[in-house]
Amino acid sequence: MDNESPLKAIMVVTATALVCSILVTVTAVSLQPIQRAYRDLERNRHIVGVSGLLEVTDDVPDRQIVMAFQGLDARLVDLDRGVFDDDVNPDTFDARKAASDPEFGVPIPAAQDIAALGRRSRLVTVYVVEDADGLQRIIFPVYGKGMWSMLSGFLALESDLNTIAGITFHEQGETAGIGDRILAPNWQARWRGRKLYDAQDTLRFRIAKAAVDPAAPDAAFEVDGLTGATVTADAVTNLVRYWFGPHGFAKFLDNYSAAGDTR
Amino acid sequence: MIRARDALLNPLIDENPVTLQVLGICSALAITNSLYSALVMSLALTSVLAYSNVVISMMRRHLPASVRIIVQMTVIASGVIIIDELLQAFAPETAKTLSVFVGLIITNCIVLGRAEAFAAHNRVGISFLDGIGNGMGYSLVLIAVAVIRELFGAGTLMGAEILPTVSNGGWFEPNAMLLLPPSAFFIIGFIIWGIRSWKPEQREQPDFAPLAADELRGD
Numbered sequence: 168m169d170n171e172s173p174l175k176a177i178m179v180v181t182a183t184a185l186v187c188s189i190l191v192t193v194t195a196v197s198l199q200p201i202q203r204a205y206r207d208l209e210r211n212r213h214i215v216g217v218s219g220l221l222e223v224t225d226d227v228p229d230r231q232i233v234m235a236f237q238g239l240d241a242r243l244v245d246l247d248r249g250v251f252d253d254d255v256n257p258d259t260f261d262a263r264k265a266a267s268d269p270e271f272g273v274p275i276p277a278a279q280d281i282a283a284l285g286r287r288s289r290l291v292t293v294y295v296v297e298d299a300d301g302l303q304r305i306i307f308p309v310y311g312k313g314m315w316s317m318l319s320g321f322l323a324l325e326s327d328l329n330t331i332a333g334i335t336f337h338e339q340g341e342t343a344g345i346g347d348r349i350l351a352p353n354w355q356a357r358w359r360g361r362k363l364y365d366a367q368d369t370l371r372f373r374i375a376k377a378a379v380d381p382a383a384p385d386a387a388f389e390v391d392g393l394t395g396a397t398v399t400a401d402a403v404t405n406l407v408r409y410w411f412g413p414h415g416f417a418k419f420l421d422n423y424s425a426a427g428d429t430r
Numbered sequence: 431m432i433r434a435r436d437a438l439l440n441p442l443i444d445e446n447p448v449t450l451q452v453l454g455i456c457s458a459l460a461i462t463n464s465l466y467s468a469l470v471m472s473l474a475l476t477s478v479l480a481y482s483n484v485v486i487s488m489m490r491r492h493l494p495a496s497v498r499i500i501v502q503m504t505v506i507a508s509g510v511i512i513i514d515e516l517l518q519a520f521a522p523e524t525a526k527t528l529s530v531f532v533g534l535i536i537t538n539c540i541v542l543g544r545a546e547a548f549a550a551h552n553r554v555g556i557s558f559l560d561g562i563g564n565g566m567g568y569s570l571v572l573i574a575v576a577v578i579r580e581l582f583g584a585g586t587l588m589g590a591e592i593l594p595t596v597s598n599g600g601w602f603e604p605n606a607m608l609l610l611p612p613s614a615f616f617i618i619g620f621i622i623w624g625i626r627s628w629k630p631e632q633r634e635q636p637d638f639a640p641l642a643a644d645e646l647r648g649d
Contacts, residue, residue, distance in 0.1 A: 176494040183489075183501050187508035194512045198519040205522045 211236040217323040217333035240295040249418030262288040282311025282409035302326040311406030314398045316340035334358045346399030374400040437559040441567035448571040449622045453539040459614040468576035476565025482506045483549040483561035510535045583608030
């Protein structure tokens with residue numbers, strides 16, 4: 168057939184597209200379980216990092232991370248009722264995916280949707296760290312819209328359920344060199360000891376515009392700002408404020424501290 | 431008939447895609463701050479080049495001129511996606527370091543350039559060698575730049591300490607500018623200068639002849 172006939176062009180393009188799409192699909196689908204296992208391990212590394220059980224550096228072997236992670240008590244929290252829900256398996260439940268599921272997902276009222284999520288799952292997995300002395304920390308997932316893409320991480324609270332024990336971000340696409348300074352260990356270290364709520368139970372936490380003056384009345388609730396990264400800093404403030412606000416974990420935290428233990 | 435040896439070895443210095451044709455500069459700037467990522471990137475680009483040259487050469491008699499480029503891009507893009515997926519599954523740390531630059535191999539001018547200029551007109555075997563050769567030419571520049579940047583920017587090679595830095599109690603004060611992308615621009619510039627001084631036939635003719643002094647005076 169003549170190479171320049173339109174029919175030949177259509178045939179060549181169709182055949183190429185078909186063969187290439189099959190190759191790409193087969194590769195992507197067959198490698199997905201391996202990629203997912205790695206992503207889970209990477210995420211668990213972050214969770215173990217804020218659990219306080221283990222000093223996590225790049226040298227800590229995967230096996231140790233897996234062991235420490237298995238020592239954590241994964242529980243599902245029902246955000247609307249503010250209690251643990253043990254009917255669903257927390258290890259396989261994916262709250263991000265469940266947000267769009269009609270059974271578990273609920274729309275977020277626009278006025279409260281400061282993290283620009285649209286919907287969230289009714290159930291969310293948290294990780295409870297306990298030892299012989301009782302509750303040590305609870306690790307909460309937090310996520311929201313960042314500068315370019317979804318920004319998500321884990322925030323650990325001390326046993327008073329108000330003092331921040333640690334923050335980590337395991338998924339981010341902030342601007343390299345500017346917004347991605349939220350990953351810097353010395354900046355994340357400044358979160359330790361900050362409080363979310365004041366004595367009147369008002370959510371006061373935020374990332375400041377600049378360095379925090381330690382004498383200021385808000386100093387206990389603020390983390391130093393990141394110069395030039397206003398959008399990222401505001402995104403972090405908003406996602407923390409959403410997840411610890413009335414539509415997030417606030418009800419659960421109230422119940423948990425009132426009862427001492429809701430089990 | 432192009433000889434196999436030429437197809438393989440000419441792109442190393444005489445027809446180097448980076449220093450002679452100044453192609454593929456973006457990735458050469460971005461990922462040469464460590465030797466390891468430069469090596470992985472070199473390997474990724476060389477395999478894509480070899481693969482795309484072979485496939486496009488096989489299709490060369492059935493490529494209508496009107497849709498030639500888009501078919502070539504589809505072939506290249508599929509190969510790159512497959513390599514990216516493989517890296518994410520088996521070398522996730524590396525995939526993270528190289529981030530978007532693996533995906534950007536699709537737009538690396540060397541790949542489409544060789545497909546269009548060579549593979550579309552030559553037999554499969556020689557196209558394969560041309561792909562490998564050009565990949566090695568690119569790798570050579572990348573590795574040279576990465577060695578300079580990592581050694582003098584961080585005092586290490588492949589992460590192992592070579593020059594003990596002051597912050598680790600040694601004597602070497604690393605030049606942090608070398609770790610930033612613009613430094614690669616200067617290094618590649620010096621390499622091109624060096625090669626063109628050694629092989630003057632690579633020099634480009636000036637687009638315009640400079641005016642002589644008396645012509646500038648006016649009357």
